Amino acid sequence: MDWQAIIGAIEDRVFPHYECDIRERGLYYYLLRQSRLRGSDSVTVPLSQISMGLQCSEYLARKAIRSLAKKGCIELEQTRHGHRVRPLLPQELKLPDSRKEAAPVDIESVDFFKDRAYLAPLLERERQQCFYCLRHIGEEEAELDHVVSQLNGGGNGYRNIVAACHNCNSKKQGGRQRTTSISSSGGGTSARRNSMTGCVH
Numbered sequence: 001m002d003w004q005a006i007i008g009a010i011e012d013r014v015f016p017h018y019e020c021d022i023r024e025r026g027l028y029y030y031l032l033r034q035s036r037l038r039g040s041d042s043v044t045v046p047l048s049q050i051s052m053g054l055q056c057s058e059y060l061a062r063k064a065i066r067s068l069a070k071k072g073c074i075e076l077e078q079t080r081h082g083h084r085v086r087p088l089l090p091q092e093l094k095l096p097d098s099r100k101e102a103a104p105v106d107i108e109s110v111d112f113f114k115d116r117a118y119l120a121p122l123l124e125r126e127r128q129q130c131f132y133c134l135r136h137i138g139e140e141e142a143e144l145d146h147v148v149s150q151l152n153g154g155g156n157g158y159r160n161i162v163a164a165c166h167n168c169n170s171k172k173q174g175g176r177q178r179t180t181s182i183s184s185s186g187g188g189t190s191a192r193r194n195s196m197t198g199c200v201h
């Protein structure tokens with residue numbers, strides 16, 4: 001067995017997926033050491049031994065073992081001699097496909113307007129200032145604005161959505177809309193902002 005890969009998968013995928021706390025992690029490794037690492041499928045251990053191995057009370061040892069069994073990381077059977085445990089290896093568990101988890105996000109296709117989900121990064125981009133008047137704005141008062149209105153074909157991508165104060169947003173909605181796309185105005189954020197402020201105010 002490739003233990004280097006197995007331990008890596010336990011740390012990177014099993015523990016985070018099953019939200020194992022520090023005691024459950026210790027118990028899992030302890031049981032692994034007593035069984036799979038010794039070449040046997042399962043091990044029968046009395047609770048007192050587990051509690052000694054984990055340096056905790058039998059109450060906490062029992063709690064951890066039941067929790068791991070409930071989560072499905074180990075198979076558990078009560079016998080007269082103690083708990084018969086079979087720790088499951090990453091390849092024996094139903095884990096989400098790590099390739100899917102790591103799939104890169106295409107930022108061009110992200111909707112920056114919907115549900116204000118990306119308000120924080122947008123505000124960070126604008127240095128917590130209204131895109132138009134540069135007034136400091138917090139997350140609660142910030143409004144999202146389409147630089148090019150949707151009627152004029154503006155989309156919900158990060159190039160067209162900005163954070164603005166209520167004043168500027170309502171003034172803009174009042175009719176004085178500018179139809180220059182941010183991406184076509186060139187330069188950095190301040191250059192874009194300067195090119196637009198004259199029109200909005």
Ligand SMILES: [Zn+2]
Nearest residue numbers: 130133165168
């Ligand atoms: Zn403003």
